[in-house]
Amino acid sequence: MSQQPGKYLVTTFGCQMSFHDSQVIAGLLEDIGYESTQNLEEADIVIFNTCCVREKPERKVLSRLDEMKHIKEKKPNLIVGVSGCMVQQGAQLENIKKNYSQVDLVFGTHNIHRLPELLHRVIATGQQIIEVWDRGDEGEVVEDLPVRREDGLKAWVNIIYGCDNFCAYCIVPYVRGRERSRLMEKVIEEVAELGREGYKEVTLLGQNVNSYGKDLGEGVNFGTLLTRLNEIPGIERIRYMTSHPRDFSYELINTIASLDKVCEHIHLPLQAGSDRVLKMMNRGYTSSYYSDLVSRIRERIPGSSITTDLMIGFPGETDDDFKATLRMVKEIRFDAAYTFVFSPRKGTKAAHMLEQVPEEVKRERIIELVKVQNNITREINEELKGKTFQVLVEGVSKNDDNMLSGRTRTNKIIVFPGDKDKLLGSFVNVKVIETGPWTSKGVLDLEKEQRDVSK
Ligand code: SF4
Incomplete structure (x- = not known):
């Protein structure tokens, strides 16, 4: 197995808590020299951070692990890890232990902070390493873990x-x-x-x-x-x-x-x-x-x-x-x-x-x-139509490169035309001109900006 830190890919299933755990996993890996990639082909380590609240994501994880078996045949040094809620359940943990030899590393929600050491053991021994703490170990809240956050906003x-x-x-x-x-x-x-x-x-x-x-x-x-x-x-x-x-x-x-x-x-x-x-x-x-x-x-x-x-x-x-x-x-x-x-x-x-x-x-x-x-x-x-809202400009709209996207304080998404280089990360006033079930469209309300400045 590769001794040099390379690239990692974390795939998340589940709720916001799982996504946040993935940011901690990413932070820990970057702390020991790994770099992020979204490309499976160039990844040296892939971690599936799982969820067990519903059955469907669990089935998805298992089918992704099946795929990994084929990928590891071509790329034997790839390290495959599974973490999160799913492996906290005894039955699923046993299933992975027994039937998924392509998995090199398993850790749970209570011991994410141990990832660097566990990874080192996988690399040093080439063995499958499993460490899942159960509720008996839950007393500690581990502080000061590195977190890799993506947007800076x-x-x-x-x-x-x-x-x-x-x-x-x-x-x-x-x-x-x-x-x-x-x-x-x-x-x-x-x-x-x-x-x-x-x-x-x-x-x-x-x-x-x-x-x-x-x-x-x-x-x-x-x-x-x-x-x-x-x-x-x-x-x-x-x-x-x-x-x-x-x-x-x-x-x-x-x-x-x-x-x-x-x-x-x-x-x-x-x-x-x-x-x-x-x-x-x-x-x-x-x-x-x-x-x-x-x-x-x-x-x-x-x-x-x-x-x-x-x-x-x-x-x-x-x-x-x-x-x-x-x-x-x-x-x-x-x-x-x-x-x-x-x-x-x-x-x-x-x-x-x-x-x-x-x-x-x-x-x-x-x-x-x-x-x-x-x-x-x-x-x-x-009812939002014709009204102006303060929006935090979060990025470019997913569906249209020419539009920016932001959220109101009430968590409504509004897309509107604007200059990304100037506006990203700032608060602007946007007037809604068209509404939809998930996203509304708007335009910058420059008059409102003017009124606010001259207040
Ligand atoms: S038991 Fe589950 S659904 Fe109920 S409050 Fe706790 S996390 Fe939420």
Whole structure:
């Protein structure tokens, strides 16, 4: 096996937490001399950073590992690694150990920081190295890991690891362990450094950011953290995800309303509109509690956008339960919703529930739900037309090289014509002229710029 650091390719499956873990993996590899590549042919090490929340990405990972077998026949020195949530599950780990000899290295979500040493052992011994820490080792929060962030503008910052909630369908508490908050001073240090480096926006990450600080002792909570971060020079926008409705206190709403850098976008997973299903899911709130929470948010933070996650086909979900979800969606009018079809994850409570909903029924329900939500999203976005928003210019539009792309504080994407060299990384005012379900089109509102300058 090659002794010289070469090029690496990290492929990520999953949520924002997985993407952030991939940035740490990249940072660790660059620290020991590896360079990034997107080209598999020139890579010396390929790492699949995996997810296990849903079944489909797991199948994808396994099929990518099958491909690697053929690639390694031509390129025997290629090091193939697998990391992330999927290998935290005993059964998948055993499967990889037994059936995927092309995999050289396996590590889990709790010991990413050990990657350089594990890689060294693969190179030195030529053996398959597997080190996955389970929840028994979860006590430590490892600080000061290098992170390779890509755009220099927006950064994700972990504030809490794990989850204590045990929603009946979710594997996360089993693979990511109990909640562990990072020390507030460490988070502040990291964000202050990002501000000095020129980053404009941070997104605070955690499975349940509202739980932040519960394990740190008195006086520290998510609100106090936001308040301190709001003072950091250079950082203009603060976002966070994911919020658990049960832990979103009225006090926190007031704190958020008072902080000018905290954006008016709240991702608040509802999951289901039926109280019966919410109870079976172990979500810890009712539909009326949720509605009341949204009303308070809208009252105290006017103009905020609210997005959600919705799950269809939880075991025992009846037509009436599904209708309750549709009713909630129509009543709340979410800006957008990520919709999922329930798939049983081994080891969770819901996997053993008897009344599994037939696939055909799930399919019909999700189609209907998506249709209803898309109409609402379209209608809400139509209201943006003719209005001007402050946008952080993030780059060139994915679909049109001549257009720039940016986001409003409420997390709406707007594309508009402009000079990349002049505007990238700056805040500009953009007037929306055309709307769509995902992206709106706009033009620079120079009059507004002028008005702001002459204020
Ligand atoms: S809050 Fe529920 S759905 Fe979210 S990570 Fe924790 S257990 Fe999973």
